[in-house]
Amino acid sequence: MSDTKRRSYHHGDLHRALIDAALAMLAADQNWTFTLREVARRTGVSHAAPYKHFQDKDALLRELARIGFVRLEQAMVAALSSGPVSARGKLVAGAQACIAFAQHNPGLYRLMFSADADKAADPRLHEAAMATFGVLLRLLQEGQQDGSFRPAALTALAAASWAQVHGLAMLAMNGQLLEEKVGPDPVQAALEVLLDGLCQSHRKGH
Amino acid sequence: MSDTKRRSYHHGDLHRALIDAALAMLAADQNWTFTLREVARRTGVSHAAPYKHFQDKDALLRELARIGFVRLEQAMVAALSSGPVSARGKLVAGAQACIAFAQHNPGLYRLMFSADADKAADPRLHEAAMATFGVLLRLLQEGQQDGSFRPAALTALAAASWAQVHGLAMLAMNGQLLEEKVGPDPVQAALEVLLDGLCQSHRKGH
DNA sequence: CCAGAAAAGTTTTCCCTGTAAACATGGAGG
DNA sequence: CCTCCATGTTTACAGGGAAAACTTTTCTGG
Numbered sequence: 001m002s003d004t005k006r007r008s009y010h011h012g013d014l015h016r017a018l019i020d021a022a023l024a025m026l027a028a029d030q031n032w033t034f035t036l037r038e039v040a041r042r043t044g045v046s047h048a049a050p051y052k053h054f055q056d057k058d059a060l061l062r063e064l065a066r067i068g069f070v071r072l073e074q075a076m077v078a079a080l081s082s083g084p085v086s087a088r089g090k091l092v093a094g095a096q097a098c099i100a101f102a103q104h105n106p107g108l109y110r111l112m113f114s115a116d117a118d119k120a121a122d123p124r125l126h127e128a129a130m131a132t133f134g135v136l137l138r139l140l141q142e143g144q145q146d147g148s149f150r151p152a153a154l155t156a157l158a159a160a161s162w163a164q165v166h167g168l169a170m171l172a173m174n175g176q177l178l179e180e181k182v183g184p185d186p187v188q189a190a191l192e193v194l195l196d197g198l199c200q201s202h203r204k205g206h
Numbered sequence: 207m208s209d210t211k212r213r214s215y216h217h218g219d220l221h222r223a224l225i226d227a228a229l230a231m232l233a234a235d236q237n238w239t240f241t242l243r244e245v246a247r248r249t250g251v252s253h254a255a256p257y258k259h260f261q262d263k264d265a266l267l268r269e270l271a272r273i274g275f276v277r278l279e280q281a282m283v284a285a286l287s288s289g290p291v292s293a294r295g296k297l298v299a300g301a302q303a304c305i306a307f308a309q310h311n312p313g314l315y316r317l318m319f320s321a322d323a324d325k326a327a328d329p330r331l332h333e334a335a336m337a338t339f340g341v342l343l344r345l346l347q348e349g350q351q352d353g354s355f356r357p358a359a360l361t362a363l364a365a366a367s368w369a370q371v372h373g374l375a376m377l378a379m380n381g382q383l384l385e386e387k388v389g390p391d392p393v394q395a396a397l398e399v400l401l402d403g404l405c406q407s408h409r410k411g412h
Numbered sequence: 413c414c415a416g417a418a419a420a421g422t423t424t425t426c427c428c429t430g431t432a433a434a435c436a437t438g439g440a441g442g
Numbered sequence: 443c444c445t446c447c448a449t450g451t452t453t454a455c456a457g458g459g460a461a462a463a464c465t466t467t468t469c470t471g472g
Binding site for chain 2: 030031110113114115152153155156157159160162163164165166167168170171176177181182183186187189190192193194195196197198200
Binding site: 010011014045046047048049052053 | 448449450451452453
């Protein structure tokens with residue numbers, strides 16, 4: 001009764017309903033080739049109605065991506081808060097949360113980092129992406145302050161860490177890190193490699 | 207005379223011409239939203255002609271991706287052959303070649319690793335991708351044999367290395383590794399982190 | 413050397429999409 | 443109560459992908 005009150009003409013919360021339908025189709029197909037008309041159809045609304053809420057299809061996609069970043073940030077923060085205390089342990093937990101998110105939401109994750117979710121075209125999306133990235137930055141910074149990580153430029157460590165985590169997420173999504181093919185817990189193993197590099201002090205030669 | 211002989215009806219080498227036109231548009235726009243009809247138009251041929259050479263648009267995209275992998279493999283092999291002798295030096299050279307390729311061909315690189323270039327749908331594409339990956343595998347294997355890299359599971363090292371290189375390529379393409387923002391030669395710095403991790407032997411606890 | 417099949421183009425056709433424009437409706441404030 | 447504005451709907455149009463049917467070359471075997 002309470003939320004099933006359907007008004008005949010005005011939907012009530014079409015904005016949200018469109019996003020939900022689009023997220024569902026994204027999850028179902030693992031791609032964002034769905035049509036705006038189909039989104040409208042599933043929401044029981046005319047094919048032009050979405051344009052009252054999103055300037056065009058790309059605007060809807062950007063909003064989906066933004067939501068994805070918010071959720072990813074939440075997942076990573078949750079993983080950090082519950083458990084590990086060492087910088088090393090926190091980094092592993094955050095990385096695994098990110099990789100798990102990618103595996104559970106492959107379509108959304110790919111959209112978030114695709115050119116179709118153009119951060120330059122949407123300040124809110126850009127902001128959400130930066131906030132997510134900030135989780136990693138803080139992590140590294142804290143680890144540096146307590147001496148766990150080498151005192152190199154923070155941005156260099158961030159580039160290495162982010163590249164590693166994002167690359168692993170991609171490989172995991174593509175099913176290229178299955179145990180049969182690659183041994184037990186390849187994610188853990190790869191993160192060990194990263195962490196050993198992060199912890200160790202510089203060598204002399206190169 | 208030799209290659210300018212244009213026959214009126216039959217094109218001569220439409221297959222190649224379509225690929226060239228599509229590659230040009232991919233490079234120009236850095237995306238593959240171009241239409242098959244536009245490719246046909248630029249090639250001076252009717253809009254249905256491409257279907258004689260490619261089953262559908264995705265088949266053309268897969269062929270572009272395949273060519274991309276072949277070129278990337280060539281670039282990496284070339285970087286290895288000319289110069290560095292140490293395993294460490296070779297890995298850096300190969301990685302930098304890959305990242306440079308991504309920066310010079312962002313559209314193509316993204317296509318190669320997008321879901322639109324579905325490796326499961328095209329054995330030739332899959333084969334080309336594996337061959338490129340093989341360059342990295344051989345590199346790591348040789349480095350392990352001469353003691354440069356830790357004797358962990360090869361696939362774990364490969365996952366870590368590939369994730370790092372691919373992740374860096376993505377960041378570089380997105381302009382997130384510019385010197386102003388991230389200090390001098392962040393790629394080199396990030397690769398150092400990886401290499402330190404690759405070289406070091408296991409720690410005891412984790 | 414020639415018939416006819418196969419290959420490679422073209423035209424036609426269909427249905428679908430994104431998006432704009434014009435119109436309709438219903439709820440909220442004066 | 444009446445009018446305005448946000449939110450929907452209908453209508454319209456310019457494309458695009460892909461299939462089908464038709465045409466023109468080229469190739470190939472007898």
